Amino acid sequence: MATRTEILASPATPASVGVALPAFTLWWREVVRFYRQRARVVGVIASPVLFWIVIGSGFGSSFRSGDARGQQHYLGYFYPGALIMIVLFTAIFTMMSVIEDRKEGFLLSVMVAPVPRSAIVLGKVLGGTTLASIQGLIFLAFAPLVGVHLGLWELLSVVVVVFLVSFALTALGFAIAWPMDSTQAFHAIINLFLIPLWLLSGALFPLSGASGWLRLLMQLNPLTYGVEALRGLLYPASQTMTSLSTNIAAIALFTLCMFALCFLMVNRRTTRPTA
Amino acid sequence: MVDQPSVISLHDVVHKYEDRTALNGVSFDVQSAELFGLLGPNGSGKTTLFRILSTLMVPVAGRATIMGLDVARDPGRLRHLIGVVFQAQSIDVKLTAMENLRHQGHLYGLRGATLRARIEEMLERVGLADRAQEKAEAFSGGMQRRLELAKGLLHHPSVLLLDEPTTGLDPGARRDLWQYLATLRDQERVTVLVTTHLMEEAERCDRLAILNEGNVVALGTPDELKHEIGGDVILLDSKDPESLARRIRSQFALDAQVLQQQVRVERENGHRFVTDVVEAFPGEIEAVSVSKPTLEDVFIHRTGHRFWTDEAKNG
Structure with a gap:
């Protein structure tokens, strides 16, 4: 049998697409899509404020025997934790879009494009990071209510910490969402895994108050370092367990691990459907 | 080639x-x-x-x-x-x-x-x-x-x-x-x-x-x-398609199949075969259709079954 000749790819094949442009466009879509759904915007800003006031006031008056100053104190203590919670929820929930994109055909069309797989992760995760950071920083406007007034340097540091935590958590959300095909399963994971992650981050009660295995879990929890870093920046007088640079290094390491995990998952080409 | x-x-x-x-x-x-x-x-x-x-x-x-x-x-x-x-x-x-x-x-x-x-x-x-x-x-x-x-x-x-x-x-x-x-x-x-x-x-x-x-x-x-199917496709409705198909096979030396309660025959000059078959089995054939082969006939010809099973048709 004669071997057939084949038409070969023309040398005019476009050069490599690069990472920046596709990542930018995926990021842009993520942000635009969010702000075009009003209910999501309202929900994400209103619910944490409500949460903070209700939980903070409730705990404050229960444990501080109704003393007005005590209540103020607990609302203040709870403030960095509430900020982290806003970031956590926004970050994780934005990555539910990975599952939606997969259910529709959107993800398919991205996967068949000549885009470096790292750009896909970067674009989607940066999209979620932006949204989570913005929500977190909006909540920062309430800081004067708990008597926190930030200088420029502290403010910039807070922005960096919020951004890093957002990025790490969005990447975590991406890694959870990527292999899933239903949003119900995603909710189950959130309840099982993410809420404890937040509860044990020093958001509700301090690390110093915990003992034994609880303390160990809290020390292993990367979110603890986010809460610690914020607390240190917002209340310079408070005693933190670790220095700001240690905290930031811990979060950065966590971020790196999460991103690497996402990249490995997306880059895998197998005999099973990718999307 | x-x-x-x-x-x-x-x-x-x-x-x-x-x-x-x-x-x-x-x-x-x-x-x-x-x-x-x-x-x-x-x-x-x-x-x-x-x-x-x-x-x-x-x-x-x-x-x-x-x-x-x-x-x-x-x-x-x-x-x-x-x-x-x-x-x-x-x-x-x-x-x-x-x-x-x-x-x-x-x-x-x-x-x-x-x-x-x-x-x-x-x-x-x-x-x-x-x-x-x-x-x-x-x-x-x-x-x-x-x-x-x-x-x-x-x-x-x-x-x-x-x-x-x-x-x-x-x-x-x-x-x-x-x-x-x-x-x-x-x-x-x-x-x-x-x-x-x-x-x-x-x-x-x-x-x-x-x-x-x-x-x-x-x-x-x-x-x-479609050309590889010789000529026409003839479908016959009958009360007892199995028995009709069996007798067509022996009497006309043709490959007659039963698909969904119809006898199906592929044959050149379908119109002539129709007269023959109706005369050979008077009163048994209730309806006849003769048509040029379609791609579905090609599928049946090659696989021996219909393209759609009844359940799949609605899906």
């Missing part, structure tokens, strides 16, 4: 999901500027094949190349050359038509003036130029499909792969889409591979491969395939 350069080339492609075989050694070639159809019922393996060709999945065994590039080994370069239109909706309905195409262009490395010109050109070609600033959720099903097509063609691919592109379209929009595919082939010399489960769509292809349970059961132009 004359050696012709082929654009898409499949050689003994095998795919398995766990222990279920989806593709059982599929081979065929698609020539340049050909409108090639992949016809098969649900579960025949055409979606699996489509996933492999569109670089979403690597086959378990065998080799598939598009323009000389192996789909399993060289997906990065190949992705520049192929345009893919999926059955599922891939446009973002929260974005406008323009934004959808800009997003797509960026994924292919297009930007600036080049991208703007391409977007304008594509919107013009699919007839959405005046709706460019509207969100896709306001579009009809046909318009959304046209936007999908514009997305797939934006980077001027040499090969266009479409998976059941007319799903959910009304007959008018279906016809428009097929006309457009023919135009692409004729004017832009684009090689088009399209999967379908509809006979009337398969008729419009230059050549087609009919898939059944992971095997290519027929390959050729629609006319060639």
